[in-house]
Structures are given as C-alpha cells and as structure tokens.
Amino acid sequence: MPPITNHLPTADLQALDAAHHMHPFTTNDDLGKKGARIITRAKGIYLTDSEGNEILDAMAGLWCVNLGYGREEMGKVAARQMNELPYYNTFFQTTHVPAIALAKELADLAPGDLNHVFFAGSGSEANDTNLRMVRTYWAQKGKPEKSHIISRKNAYHGSSVGSASLGGMTPMHEQGGLPIPGIHHIGQPDWYAEGGDQSPEEFGLARARELEEKILELGADKVAAFIGEPVQGAGGVVIPPSTYWPEIQRICEKHDILLIADEVICGFGRTGNWFGSQTMGITPHIMTIAKGLSSGYAPIGGSIVCDEVAEVINACEFNHGYTYSGHPVCAAVALENLRIMQEENIIDHVRDVAAPALKEALEKLGEHPLVGGVNVSGLMASLPLTPHKESRAKFATDGGVAGYTCREHCFANNLVMRHVGDRMIISPPLIITPEEIKIFAERATKALDATYADLKDKDLLKAAS
Numbered sequence: 001m002p003p004i005t006n007h008l009p010t011a012d013l014q015a016l017d018a019a020h021h022m023h024p025f026t027t028n029d030d031l032g033k034k035g036a037r038i039i040t041r042a043k044g045i046y047l048t049d050s051e052g053n054e055i056l057d058a059m060a061g062l063w064c065v066n067l068g069y070g071r072e073e074m075g076k077v078a079a080r081q082m083n084e085l086p087y088y089n090t091f092f093q094t095t096h097v098p099a100i101a102l103a104k105e106l107a108d109l110a111p112g113d114l115n116h117v118f119f120a121g122s123g124s125e126a127n128d129t130n131l132r133m134v135r136t137y138w139a140q141k142g143k144p145e146k147s148h149i150i151s152r153k154n155a156y157h158g159s160s161v162g163s164a165s166l167g168g169m170t171p172m173h174e175q176g177g178l179p180i181p182g183i184h185h186i187g188q189p190d191w192y193a194e195g196g197d198q199s200p201e202e203f204g205l206a207r208a209r210e211l212e213e214k215i216l217e218l219g220a221d222k223v224a225a226f227i228g229e230p231v232q233g234a235g236g237v238v239i240p241p242s243t244y245w246p247e248i249q250r251i252c253e254k255h256d257i258l259l260i261a262d263e264v265i266c267g268f269g270r271t272g273n274w275f276g277s278q279t280m281g282i283t284p285h286i287m288t289i290a291k292g293l294s295s296g297y298a299p300i301g302g303s304i305v306c307d308e309v310a311e312v313i314n315a316c317e318f319n320h321g322y323t324y325s326g327h328p329v330c331a332a333v334a335l336e337n338l339r340i341m342q343e344e345n346i347i348d349h350v351r352d353v354a355a356p357a358l359k360e361a362l363e364k365l366g367e368h369p370l371v372g373g374v375n376v377s378g379l380m381a382s383l384p385l386t387p388h389k390e391s392r393a394k395f396a397t398d399g400g401v402a403g404y405t406c407r408e409h410c411f412a413n414n415l416v417m418r419h420v421g422d423r424m425i426i427s428p429p430l431i432i433t434p435e436e437i438k439i440f441a442e443r444a445t446k447a448l449d450a451t452y453a454d455l456k457d458k459d460l461l462k463a464a465s
C-alpha cells in the first residue's frame, strides 16, 4: 500500500491539533506553541514524521508495539473480522468465536491455574475490574469488610478514577480528589533512588515488610488484596531487588490476601518470559493485561483470574462489564498477535538474543559521566541521569529538567526515549535486532553527549545537597 503522503503542511496540522486536540498528560498551551510532532507512518522499529524524519522508536509506542509496526497480517485479520462480525456484546447470554478463542489461548499461556479471563478495553478498565472483583470475592465469602487494597507509591495502574487511585502517582492524586477510600500506598522497591547505604537485598526485604506492617495496622481481616507491577514501568523502570517479590508473596499467603500482578507492560515477553510474574518467581491470583496483548494494534485489556477467585465470582452475578469487553475485532487482532509471537519465537528472541545485546549496549552507556546506573530486565530498562556518578546524587535543579533535556536531544538525533523525571526509559519493540540495538546505542550516546554539554553550559551539572 502506498504511504499516505497527501496531508496538509506540518504547520497547518499543528495549528489544527493545537486548536482542537487535548493531549493526555500534557500542558496543551505549551505544546500548542511548540507544535506537536506528527507521526505519519511506521515500519518495524522506525516511525516516520510529517517532515520525513525516520525515528527509532525505543519506547514501542507506549510500551506496547511489541511486534513492531506495519505487520500486514494484523490488518488483514482485523479487516476479515470487521466484515464477518464487527461487534456483538457478551452481556446477555451470548458470546462469539474471537472472545472464546482468545480466552482459551490466554488460559493456556498463563501460568498455574490462571484459567479465566474477564475482558476490558484497556489496562485502566481491567484494574477497575480487579478492584471490584477482589472486593466482591471477599463479600461473597461473607467478609465484606475485607475490602482495603494495598499498593505502592509511584505505581502506575491506569488513569481512570479507580485505577489511578490504585496507582501511587502524586500528581495524579492531586487532581480530581483521588485516591478513593480504602486504598493504601507503601514504599516502592526503588533501590537506586531510595536504597541509601543498604544493600539491594536488605532494602528489598525492608520494603516488602512494609506490606506486613500495613496489613497489621489495618488488620488482615480488612485487607482484600495487594497490587503491584512485577517491574514498575511508568514509575521509571524500577527493578525490585531479588529479595522483594518472594517476600511479598510469602506475606500475602500468610495473611490470606489476594495478589494482583499488573502485567500490562511486563506481560507478553517484555522481561524475557511470557509474564513478568514468571521472571520474578511469583504466582498471582489475578493478572492485569493490556498493551502487548495486541501489540497496541487494537485497544484491548483484561484480567486473567485463578480458579479459586473465578469459582466465587462465577457463582454470583458480577454487576460489571464494558460495552467493548471482548470486542471481536480487538480479540481477533490479539489472537493474531499471540499467534505471530509463537510462530516467530519472540520470547526466545528476547531472552537469548535481544536482551543480552541490549544489556551490553546499556552497560556501555552506563559508563557515560551523566549516567548513574543501569536498570534492565529483558527489554525494559532505564538509565538514571546524575550530576555525580559515585553518589547517585540528584540534580540541584528541578527534577526532570535533565531528563527532559535529554529527551529533546534524543528526538534531535531521531531517537525516541521517554523520560520519567531524570530517568531515560527504554522499551523497544521485542523484534529489535542486535544491529538495530547498535544504532540505538549510537544515537543514545550522541544524545547523552549533547545533554551533558548542554547542562554544563547552563551550569546545571550541580548535585543537590
């Protein structure tokens, strides 16, 4: 198919965008003055913008385009499904083939007895489902007061009222009266930023034990569930020390608390296994999925639920669901995504080829004077920037200035790396090859050099005291 090139000039599109389009997580007035970058097409790991720049997408869109862009099979499946059955609901004693087939496939792929799927349109919706499902589970078992949910500070679980309350992002809680009642946030296992003089192992245990303290404070008979991302994504790719997750699992079991693993980013190969829970050695009761489920080609999410929880929920009418739960086109696209992942052995590629190549490249980048460390699990990583390597110090200037500067230099070098505060985030499509990782590293090095020079010029290389 020929590329779509007959669009308006970039400046006109930008003016229309500024006039009518409200961007998420954006100060739209500032963006309007600057002009949004317009992405017009994409293939493999490269985006093309309206000026013809070819940009290496080291973020896989928003952590989701795992198969890379431009897979024609996906478009064909979507078109076929649209013609055959574009929509039907699953509320009123009806179902359809794509939802059945996808639920069965997910039950096969998920570990242990995670055998049941409740579909949603996104990760946020799926976490809203989880919130209501775990509370309903305990209520059905005669314990309606076992309803509190424990999460972590700096966690990301979505942007709806329920899921943003589960999340631990302060700037989100500050708008719109969040969090809703009954949700509590303990410390995150971020050794790089908060570990101080403790070893990662000691720190991991200490942070896990905050869960037990919180359970004892609230009373175990009041706590329904703990939710966590196996590796925090939007919080800055926080890879917990090895001691953390086994201790969390132990504490949940001891106090009879359900464990929800938010696999929206980690699921479907990102950490080198099908699920991040496998990488971290845990067995959750519920997994949240979205993003990589369809490689971002169609909006779909869901909850994969264990036998024990499904048995209780299935015995009552769970008054919950979305018009697009199990949407046939999205489900068909997700199935095709999973089929291709298996046909092309994407998990093996991540584990044996791409992840080792990325780790090597990042370790070299880690030698840069501006980089304080390397956080990496499979193909998700972050490089924290620092004015003082030895002490992992923060910048004296506002948090995020250095990260934003680096992000701008990345774009100038045709590379997308997102920044979370002063951390640069890497989460490329899973199909990335070692040759492409070399190109990524070259561009990243140039961007880091330019950032360093820039910060030095502006006298911003000072450490916070």
Ligand SMILES: *Cc1c(COP(=O)(O)O)cnc(C)c1O
Binding pocket: 121, 122, 123, 124, 125, 127, 156, 157, 158, 159, 229, 233, 234, 262, 263, 264, 265, 290, 291, 301
């Ligand atoms: C992106 C994300 C979500 C929210 O998913 P949406 O599809 O944007 O609603 C939830 N949890 C995690 C871990 C995420 O990264």
